[in-house]
Amino acid sequence: MRIKDLGTRPAPATIREKFSRMLRGHGPAIPVQRRQIPYWQERGWTRQGRMYRGTYQTPYAAFTGQIEEHLGGHIDFWLYMPSNEIRNSSHWACFQHRGNDWYLVHMSKLPRDTGSGILTIERLITEAYEQ
């Protein structure tokens, strides 16, 4: 059987790296610290005093929001310009218009922290789009 020599070429980088690693062995594992931050911060909200600003994020849409923490623990959740999907959802009656397209989201059971409230509203928005 005749063999035609086509010349040589460098091995792909992935194979070179594999052989190189076999020769030098694995380096020590570097522990990566986990970020332990509140949910509102993880979702990119910012805080100024008792006021939080950010977006309620879902796979379907994101909405500008504001959250105001009052003395005594009461928390107000605001949502700007709700979409038709939210307006047509079963929870629309819970959105109270307060002017300039800002809506106060009424909670019959208040969350104990802002992160839990954001989760709740994001879930509500998702449900509105999946109805």
Place this chain on the structure above:
Amino acid sequence: MKKLSVVVAGTGQIRDVEIQAGTTAGDILHQLNLTDYLLSKGPNDPFFAAAESIYDKVNDGEKIFASTKAEVGVLEQCA
């Protein structure tokens, strides 16, 4: 056995747990002393019921959330 990282929404604190088949959401919350909390995989997934076995619904090493109970609603209109 599966390992889970439970993120407490309010503080961001991460609690690592190891669960066996049949472990319920309530078992985890009780173990972590998170009464009045609910577990979910995130904002796009429903809450696990307290009596619901979650072993088959989570992946090993997955991060899940514990958040306090909240309901959007006005009177009976949308509770």
